[in-house]
Amino acid sequence: xxxxxxxxxTMGGLESWQPYHAATGTEATGGSVRIAPKEINSPIQWxxxxxxxxxxxxxxxxxxxxxxxxxxxxxxxxDDVESMARCLTQLGVNIGKKESQWIxxxxxxxxxxxxxxxxxxxxxxxxLRLLTIAVARLNHPIMLDGDQTLRRRHSQTLLHILExxxxxxxxxxxxxxxxxxxxxxxxxxEVTLDISxxxxxxxxxxxxxxxxxxxxxxxxxxxxxxxxxxxLSFELARKTGSKNQMDWRKHINLKPWVVExxxxxxxxxxxxxxxxxxxxxxxxEIDVEVTNLPSDDDSLGAxxxxxxxxxxxxxxxxxxxxxxRDSNDLxxxxxxxxxxxxxxxxxxxxxxxxKESNRIEKxxxxxxxxxxxxxxxxxxLEIEGxxxxxxxxxxxxxxxxxxxxxxxxCLATKVGATLSHPNCYEVSDPDFINKL
Numbered sequence: 001x002x003x004x005x006x007x008x009x010t011m012g013g014l015e016s017w018q019p020y021h022a023a024t025g026t027e028a029t030g031g032s033v034r035i036a037p038k039e040i041n042s043p044i045q046w047x048x049x050x051x052x053x054x055x056x057x058x059x060x061x062x063x064x065x066x067x068x069x070x071x072x073x074x075x076x077x078x079d080d081v082e083s084m085a086r087c088l089t090q091l092g093v094n095i096g097k098k099e100s101q102w103i104x105x106x107x108x109x110x111x112x113x114x115x116x117x118x119x120x121x122x123x124x125x126x127x128l129r130l131l132t133i134a135v136a137r138l139n140h141p142i143m144l145d146g147d148q149t150l151r152r153r154h155s156q157t158l159l160h161i162l163e164x165x166x167x168x169x170x171x172x173x174x175x176x177x178x179x180x181x182x183x184x185x186x187x188x189x190e191v192t193l194d195i196s197x198x199x200x201x202x203x204x205x206x207x208x209x210x211x212x213x214x215x216x217x218x219x220x221x222x223x224x225x226x227x228x229x230x231x232l233s234f235e236l237a238r239k240t241g242s243k244n245q246m247d248w249r250k251h252i253n254l255k256p257w258v259v260e261x262x263x264x265x266x267x268x269x270x271x272x273x274x275x276x277x278x279x280x281x282x283x284x285e286i287d288v289e290v291t292n293l294p295s296d297d298d299s300l301g302a303x304x305x306x307x308x309x310x311x312x313x314x315x316x317x318x319x320x321x322x323x324x325r326d327s328n329d330l331x332x333x334x335x336x337x338x339x340x341x342x343x344x345x346x347x348x349x350x351x352x353x354x355k356e357s358n359r360i361e362k363x364x365x366x367x368x369x370x371x372x373x374x375x376x377x378x379x380x381l382e383i384e385g386x387x388x389x390x391x392x393x394x395x396x397x398x399x400x401x402x403x404x405x406x407x408x409x410c411l412a413t414k415v416g417a418t419l420s421h422p423n424c425y426e427v428s429d430p431d432f433i434n435k436l
Contacts, residue, residue: 343385
């Protein structure tokens with residue numbers, strides 16, 4: 001990595017930066033934890049963590065205003081939210097934290113300061129993508145990094161945005177693409193975005209538009225996925241004064257606006273985490289009451305779970321088929337639910353291959369360790385029903401993917417198992433282990 005840092009030492013030798021190529025190595029398991037089977041006979045209550053999609057976006061928007069903004073929530077923010085907050089703090093944003101409330105003191109669109117060290121985004125792909133564009137407003141080289149799973153989640157589309165808008169960038173190749181080293185300021189212009197893998201590069205560009213002085217023309221390529229997350233970005237921006245609208249035309253013009261956030265914002269809970277409550281209920285045949293379900297409008301596609309569970313359709317319909325184009329986070333737990341139910345087919349989730357792990361292939365591998373047969377397809381999984389989980393004979397590798405870990409942990413409460421990467425569930429729900 002010597003050449004990567006050469007530009008930092010010379011402060012102006014950016015043209016000499018060269019990509020580094022990480023050597024292929026083995027995947028660390030990060031320790032292990034044993035979860036013993038449990039006898040559960042009584043109904044339980046289940047509280048969802050706050051939505052990291054909402055909270056991360058509001059943190060970025062509130063930081064670009066000029067007043068204090070209160071974010072209210074129930075549950076405990078996950079590590080991804082904490083990573084975003086930590087990085088914004090490094091950029092000079094003050095964030096006061098209380099139980100169930102954070103207060104963000106906005107610094108304005110020109111108020112970010114050059115951080116004294118690398119911005120570590122942890123596991124959060126959302127934080128990395130939003131911040132990569134956000135820090136490109138600064139006329140300084142800024143480095144962004146993350147954990148081992150994030151280092152493998154390369155975003156060529158994100159880097160193309162920077163190149164289109166005259167930002168200098170250096171990055172790794174091969175096994176690890178991070179860290180990114182970017183040097184702005186970014187300029188208005190025209191960009192082409194491939195939205196077939198993720199909508200986050202589009203959200204990243206939109207949510208940093210307040211820092212620009214003129215519009216950007218965006219050409220959209222590919223079939224959009226996670227569309228509700230993109231629409232969320234546009235909706236939250238609208239609540240702060242943006243006139244930009246998303247209608248999925250091939251060409252859109254993004255325009256700057258002056259950020260005026262509400263004084264207080266209620267962060268909804270993460271509906272996608274309800275899938276684990278449903279899995280737990282199905283395994284132990286008990287009543288599980290989710291105490292803080294968000295509205296369907298705030299559920300980002302996970303409201304599809306309500307349709308699935310109406311009249312226990314998901315457990316009784318032998319021809320059950322579900323398209324997860326806009327809710328691919330449900331792939332691991334929903335696959336397990338279908339396997340112990342009547343089976344079914346998951347489609348529309350090819351972009352789940354580009355998450356913390358290849359969630360289609362790794363879901364199949366993980367469930368196989370519990371004796372459950374699911375077959376990967378190009379865009380989802382075919383799942384045989386009526387299966388009974390068994391205890392794995394060896395360590396269950398969760399690949400540091402919190403959705404896989406939480407699925408495996410639920411199964412382990414029924415049959416017992418030893419899981420790798422013991423704390424990775426904290427990415428989305430630090431209280432998850434206590435629910436089990």
